Amino acid sequence: MTAIYKDPSQPVAARVADLLARMTLDEKIAQMHAFWLILAQDGKHTVRADSFTGASDQASLQKRLQLGLGQITRPLGSHKVDALSGVRAFNALQKTMMQDTRLGIPVMSHEECLVGLMTSGATLFPSALAFGATWNPVLIEQMAAAIGDEARSIGCHQGLAPVLDVSRDVRWGRTEETFGEDPYLVGVMATRYVRGLQGEKRDLLATLKHYVGHSFSEGARNHAPVHLGWRELNDIFLLPFEMAVKQANAGSVMPAYHDIDNEPCHASRHLLTEVLRDQWGFDGLVVADYVGVSLLYQHHGVAADPAEAAALSFNAGLDVELPGDDCATRLSQARQRGLITEARIDEIVSRVLTEKFRLGLFENPYVDENAIRLRTPRALSLAREVARQSVVILENNGTLPLNPAAQPKLAVIGPTADDSLALLGGYSFPVHLILSKDQQAQAEPNVITPLAGLRQLFGAQNVSYAQGCAILEERKYGSPVFPGDVANSTALAHESPVSQNTSHIRAAVSAAQQADIAIVCVGDLAGLFQTGTVGEGSDADSLNLPGVQQQLLQAIVDTGKPVIVVLTGGRPYNLQGLEQRVAAMVMAFTGGEQAGIALAEVLAGVVEPSGRMTISVPKNVGAVPYYYNHKLKSAGTPIAFHFGSAYPFGFGQSYTTFAYDNLAVAARQIDINTGDIVLTFDITNTGPRAGVEIPQIYVRDKLASAVRPVKELKAFGRFELAAGERKTVEVRIPADMLNFTGSTGQRIVEPGEFDLQIGASSSDIRLSTEITLTGQTRTLERHWRMESVCQAAV
Structure with missing residues (x-):
């Protein structure tokens, strides 16, 4: 009789329950971590080791593979191997998992894909910062779909992208990985990237990272602490993640390395479970950033050893430790010490198995080596178009x-x-x-x-x-070396x-x-x-x-x-x-x-x-962190000489000129519960040649119960106009989008007056008007209206 978990006609939940009941504790724990291996076609795989990731035990590798494995880390992206050889080596590992282990549970494969699939021979796309500069969500979705096609063709099941960090301080090295400094723009672009990469079936998991606030680190130094209160964290840094989870059904989330108010993100049950799963309804996998679990005891000092670090992370909401097994394999010790229960382990493993069943891995575990698709004409064309528009x-x-x-x-x-x-x-x-x-x-x-x-x-x-x-x-x-690896990092002599x-x-x-x-x-x-x-x-x-x-x-x-x-x-x-x-x-x-x-x-x-x-270009390093959506008092008193930006958010010149006029608002009084701000205006190409204009609509909350930014982007569009052509633009902004985090920690919308500003950049405002939200202060529901519409009027 066929086991229920091997029967594809059975519901996923039934298959998961059946398989879980058959597993030993060690087999369950094996699903909660990865191995970082250099795979070989003959099955003689070796453990990858370096000073950053450490290493799994080579001597016991084959024995441990018999227990099964949650994920294999970057099988084609860790070393220079041609795609065909890499796929064959991965298939050799998968064969071991399917045929030589007791239960035959397939392994998931993940690769980096932020700027294209990070393997030899794949298309090399522009940076995420360039993606943002296109202001073209449709193009970015198409590009991400091309990246997803390449990833699927080499057997990748999870891509470690996109980056949803909101740029705050351009000294930060990872600025290049961000879409920009505005949370709404980042959220829109990330949502489209996720939709493109995952496809309609979500048969490839996108990974939202780095959750959360990673880009506002102390001194813009990598891994450094983040000093943020909940309101700013929610309004600026959590918003893009919330948008991508709720609007694009993102399949995975990766917590960040840093701590916020002394709590490491990898150990935050509030962030990983209460917000992500309980409040937003996220149903995918939470995977560790590489060695992020180990850092809980190695750097953060909130765990005494690997077993306690593993318990902290997995109790907080982690599902899979990446890139290896530094801490997860100590979970049996953690259980014996009362740090984690087997019920918690079952809950986590159920999520891992659920994704494997959803992805169809039990029925289709192997990669078709005759269907590898890298650097197709379509992908190269999209790479060029993104580069042009950026x-x-x-x-x-x-x-x-x-x-x-x-x-x-x-x-x-x-x-x-x-x-x-x-x-x-x-x-x-x-x-x-x-x-x-x-x-x-x-x-x-x-x-x-x-x-x-x-x-x-x-x-x-x-x-x-x-x-x-x-x-x-x-x-x-x-x-x-890393901080903590020397006695006194402040005295470390290191020349540029x-x-x-x-x-x-x-x-x-x-x-x-x-x-x-x-x-x-x-x-x-x-x-x-x-x-x-x-x-x-x-x-x-x-x-x-x-x-x-x-x-x-x-x-x-x-x-x-x-x-x-x-x-x-x-x-x-x-x-x-x-x-x-x-x-x-x-x-x-x-x-x-x-x-x-x-x-x-x-x-x-x-x-x-x-x-x-x-991203704004600060006038001087003394102005950083500088971003357009700052508070009024950010400029200092009196205004600091170095404050500001000559090339702010939204800025960019054309080879032609554009005029804005005929602003009209459908209604000045907007119902706070169900209303939309509806406005129209005209853009005219007043120059001698065709061009592209990107109108941006900003809002300023004139009176609120909390300090608000001087302006916030709420809508944007991209319009091609021939010389002399005029287009009427229609904008619809849901009242929900005028929210901010209130004193209770929840998103609220307050009645009152708002300035609407329409311009060619955050500093080049061409038209403005006011509207009033009417009604009583309301707390937003789980599913609130998160995006506006900006399109040519019919």
Whole structure:
């Protein structure tokens, strides 16, 4: 007789209950952790080990695999292996799980996929910061669907993306992983990313991270404590997670490394269970950030040993320890010590098994090695389109767009002009691989650099090149030890590896002098744990360009030639006054493998510039943390000289001009319970060429029971207009969206007057009016209306 759990016609709940009843305690615990292995096609797998993750016991590996396994960590993304070989090796592991274990429970596979599937040969997409700069949720959903297709094709069941951290301090290295500084924009983009990645069936789990507040760490230092009260945490940092859970049915959540008010996120039952599951209705898996459970006893000091750390996390709401089994295997000890009950373990394992049944793994455990799909024409086209739409014009004295037909002589200069890795984020496979022991950085042949793109569009004979300087002379792994691993981290002597070599600037000046226009490409290099100048564990103490790039740029500007500055990378930088002396300045982020041609197309006017900033560029490092949706008193009293941003949230120039007029509001009095703010206005392209405008609608609560920001984004749209064309835009904002967290800790909407501001950026407000919410203060229900509509009027 077939066991109930092996019968696909049975309900999932019945299959889970049947299987759970057959499992020993050790078999249950095996489902609560992963192994990080280097898989082999012959089944002779080896344990991956490094100073960050530690290692599982190689000697007992085969014996322990007989108990089953919850997840396998990054089978194709941990080392350089071609997709076919990687899939065959994964299938070998799965065969062991299905045929050689007592119960035949399949293993789940997870991979990183923030900027594309992080495996060799996959499409290299732009950074998340570039995703946000498109202000195009539809495009991001399409792109995420392409990433999901690649992931499914190599057997990935869970993708560790997207990042929902709301940028607050651009010195933070992981700024490049965020969509921007506004919680609503982040929530919309994340929701679309999740929908695209998971698909309608949720047969691939997206993972929301880093839950929560990770981006507002002390001093913008990775892992550092976060100082936030519940109201601000809920209004700014939890909102995107709530949106993605409720609107996109996100399949997984990953807690963050830090502590909030002395409580580590990995040990917070309030966050992981009460808010996430009880209040929001989340029904997926909570997976640990890598070694996050271990840090409870190694760094945070809230657990005495691995057993207590495991009990703390799993009692709080964790389901699976990643990337290995540092603490989970001590759960039997924790149970004997009374730190966790078997009933709790059963509850957790039931969730893990439920997802495995939902995903269809018991019926289809193996990957079709003939169906691998990487770098398809569709994926490459989407990568280029995202890169195009993300380019932001910050300054332009009329030099742009360039005219290829005029065959201008261009000198392309700078350390990021022809460095393929400078166009990739920290969680792209070629950059991430630098973390491997003794792995040197290697050029990525599929990446089109700015130099290559400009030569392709303007002709190689018209484009010269000089590097000018390097950011890092050599890129390799070798980060300093973690805090706590030395007696006194404050006295640790560690010199920056950033290059100070100026010997190549003279040659770059000569190249500029012989050209009509100099295009100077500067910025940073993504790299984890100080293998670069931005990225996880690569935080900054300044907003000056790393190394001697400022000296290079100064020397080129001093030639008197028109200079176009192209900033690439994962955070904005100050040019120390040169912003006003250059002919143009462009923010291109890390644009992925199609970045160079996309940039060239925008500079040449083949593609109209439509990118808008989703992070403000602080005037000075003294202004950080700076973000547009600050409080009125954030400026200081009197207003600090260094406060503010010349290029704020929502800012970006076009090659044409737009006028806003004819604002009309359907009703000034809006019912607080069921009402919508409905308004229309016209946008007219008043310039000589087609363009894209991104109107943004902000709201200011004029009187509230708690201090509110000076303005908050509540709606936005993206509209293409031909020269002279006029479009009427209709906006509908639910009254629910005017909520904030009240004194009871719940989201409330209060009656009163609100300013509505319509503009081209957070500081360029073109139209404004007022509305009034009428009725009594109300507490929002679980399912409240979380998004507005901004569309062309019919």
